[in-house]
Amino acid sequence: MNPAPSSSAIATDSNAGVIGCDALLSVAPYYERGGITIYHADARDVIDMLPDGLVLTDPVYGINGGKGGDAKDYRKGGYEMDGWADTEEYVQSVCVPVVQALLEKCVRAAVTPGIRCLNFYPRPVDMGCLWTPAACTHGPWGFTTMQPILYYGKDFRAGKGALPSGRAVTEASEKNGHPCPKPLSAWTWLMDKVSQQEETILDPFMGSGTTLRAAKDLNRKAIGIEISERYCEIAARRLAQDVLPLFSDNAERTRGANNH
Numbered sequence: 001m002n003p004a005p006s007s008s009a010i011a012t013d014s015n016a017g018v019i020g021c022d023a024l025l026s027v028a029p030y031y032e033r034g035g036i037t038i039y040h041a042d043a044r045d046v047i048d049m050l051p052d053g054l055v056l057t058d059p060v061y062g063i064n065g066g067k068g069g070d071a072k073d074y075r076k077g078g079y080e081m082d083g084w085a086d087t088e089e090y091v092q093s094v095c096v097p098v099v100q101a102l103l104e105k106c107v108r109a110a111v112t113p114g115i116r117c118l119n120f121y122p123r124p125v126d127m128g129c130l131w132t133p134a135a136c137t138h139g140p141w142g143f144t145t146m147q148p149i150l151y152y153g154k155d156f157r158a159g160k161g162a163l164p165s166g167r168a169v170t171e172a173s174e175k176n177g178h179p180c181p182k183p184l185s186a187w188t189w190l191m192d193k194v195s196q197q198e199e200t201i202l203d204p205f206m207g208s209g210t211t212l213r214a215a216k217d218l219n220r221k222a223i224g225i226e227i228s229e230r231y232c233e234i235a236a237r238r239l240a241q242d243v244l245p246l247f248s249d250n251a252e253r254t255r256g257a258n259n260h
């Protein structure tokens with residue numbers, strides 16, 4: 001078992017009474033509503049309890065915060081680093097094994113590994129990309145315009161009108177307090193490409209919850225895991241966005257969301 005996240009997360013007020021043991025708190029849902037669940041946990045600790053499904057995830061890129069403004073924020077501690085590191089070693093020793101373990105139980109996967117650590121992952125069946133003409137960051141050879149997508153498993157549309165494996169991204173990501181959220185519309189496109197209505201989508205490196213928000217919009221079931229409580233809170237808020245605060249049911253609000 002890996003060290004539990006720094007604080008205990010409680011999914012809903014209704015669950016609070018059921019959980020009577022500290023050891024269970026690290027795997028109790030932080031948020032659970034309408035088929036969407038967030039675990040505030042280290043992904044390594046919860047892989048075994050996840051149901052079968054498909055993986056859509058955007059793990060740590062291993063770039064030490066990248067270059068330019070992002071790197072400055074990173075060095076100044078602007079990233080919430082609860083027990084993880086944005087290094088190649090971390091990607092190799094944590095992110096790759098988590099993805100590998102999920103590939104063994106899941107029918108399909110799309111992973112956006114970034115460029116630097118791309119080759120650490122198991123060989124994919126196909127590759128696509130999110131092409132960002134205005135650049136998403138910059139690297140040793142100039143502005144980075146490509147975010148690779150690794151595809152695993154079989155395309156359920158193959159032979160029946162397959163879709164492109166990549167997409168141009170011109171929309172900006174929402175500024176939500178996470179250092180690198182994916183643009184929602186691009187992520188919704190990718191989710192629609194890799195998942196079918198009845199399937200459960202697993203995101204072991206959830207960040208600010210773009211996968212879960214896309215799942216909600218597409219009426220899919222999804223489970224997100226995030227080691228940082230701050231990012232769990234952001235994700236929970238994004239999921240609650242269409243609920244009028246005046247009329248929302250307190251029993252369905254997360255403790256984290258209530259703190260702010």
Ligand SMILES: C[S@@+](CC[C@H](N)C(=O)[O-])C[C@H]1O[C@@H](n2cnc3c(N)ncnc32)[C@H](O)[C@@H]1O
Pocket residue numbers: 041042043044058059060061080084094178180181182204205206207208209210211225226227228231
């Ligand atoms: C590249 S970000 C994902 C961003 C996300 N796609 C979004 O749109 O917000 C990767 C996330 O993985 C989280 N993380 C790192 N190690 C983790 C671990 N062992 N278990 C769960 N989450 C982890 C980090 O806190 C970070 O938020």
